[in-house]
Amino acid sequence: MTNTQKLNGTVALVTGASSGIGEATAVALAEHGAAVAIAARRKDRIDALAGRIADAGGTALAIEADVSSQASAEALVEQTVADLGRLDTLINNAGVMLLGPAVDAPLEEWERMISVNVQGLLYCAHAAIPHLLRAAEDSPRRIADMVNISSVAGRVARSGSGVYNLTKHGVGAFSESLRQEVTSRHVRVSLVEPGAVATELASHNRPEIQEQMKGRFGGIERMQSEDIADAIAYIVTRPWRVAVNEMLIRPTEQEN
Numbered sequence: 001m002t003n004t005q006k007l008n009g010t011v012a013l014v015t016g017a018s019s020g021i022g023e024a025t026a027v028a029l030a031e032h033g034a035a036v037a038i039a040a041r042r043k044d045r046i047d048a049l050a051g052r053i054a055d056a057g058g059t060a061l062a063i064e065a066d067v068s069s070q071a072s073a074e075a076l077v078e079q080t081v082a083d084l085g086r087l088d089t090l091i092n093n094a095g096v097m098l099l100g101p102a103v104d105a106p107l108e109e110w111e112r113m114i115s116v117n118v119q120g121l122l123y124c125a126h127a128a129i130p131h132l133l134r135a136a137e138d139s140p141r142r143i144a145d146m147v148n149i150s151s152v153a154g155r156v157a158r159s160g161s162g163v164y165n166l167t168k169h170g171v172g173a174f175s176e177s178l179r180q181e182v183t184s185r186h187v188r189v190s191l192v193e194p195g196a197v198a199t200e201l202a203s204h205n206r207p208e209i210q211e212q213m214k215g216r217f218g219g220i221e222r223m224q225s226e227d228i229a230d231a232i233a234y235i236v237t238r239p240w241r242v243a244v245n246e247m248l249i250r251p252t253e254q255e256n
Ligand SMILES: NC(=O)c1ccc[n+]([C@@H]2O[C@H](COP(=O)([O-])OP(=O)(O)OC[C@H]3O[C@@H](n4cnc5c(N)ncnc54)[C@H](OP(=O)(O)O)[C@@H]3O)[C@@H](O)[C@H]2O)c1
Pocket: 015, 016, 017, 018, 019, 020, 021, 022, 039, 040, 041, 042, 043, 045, 065, 066, 067, 068, 093, 094, 095, 096, 097, 116, 120, 149, 150, 151, 152, 193, 194, 195, 196, 197, 198, 199, 200, 201, 202
């Protein structure tokens, strides 16, 4: 492992770690010395990632979980603490983005976004908070972190992305409220709002929606998952007195 080792002795849980931003974040936190629990539904992908982290000298635990199930989210947090001993850092990253006009939209898509982006994040947060408070009290770093992944879509609403906007605006509101509640107890709650990142996220949309999205982002150089992982690693490796509350990160060529 090549990085600063600032997270030695800590345990991080990354949801949605089977691809994209979550996968890159798990690697980055492991490089900083954290033992990482990596969660998603695609077990083969997280098993392979755990293998790669271990091969590089890190510690990783792959846990199959569907965060939209309260029981599964709670079991995920509890298994992390049982197997790795504690929980210092939660990266609430799992999410889906299903765009298109509200008129005649498949209700199932709306329900899926709310169940993963909102309920899933809340289930993980609820289960993790007691452990994060404990970690902040007993660790030499005097700090614990929850990083919630929102989006530019959590700041700006657009025609054709109303329910995704709803979920990410909700993540922002919850994060700021929770931040105020727990910051004096040294649990930092941070919000990261990426613009376009080259991941699998858009590929779950209907073909006609994917065509429209190409029109919007086709001409710009999108960010890589590692760019966002880098920002997340920066946030959680600050000294305890520094809380990065919010980070909005767009590709240079993305205007809005
Ligand atoms: N890419 C962008 O342009 C962009 C921009 C702004 C914000 N974001 C946000 O960044 C986060 C990560 O997205 P990404 O771009 O990295 O996309 P991605 O490659 O599609 O990754 C999404 C991750 O979420 C997991 N996931 C989905 N449903 C889940 C469930 N029910 N339970 C557990 N895990 C679940 C997926 O794993 P499984 O399918 O294996 O479960 C996958 O690991 C999302 O919250 C997204 O909204 C992305």
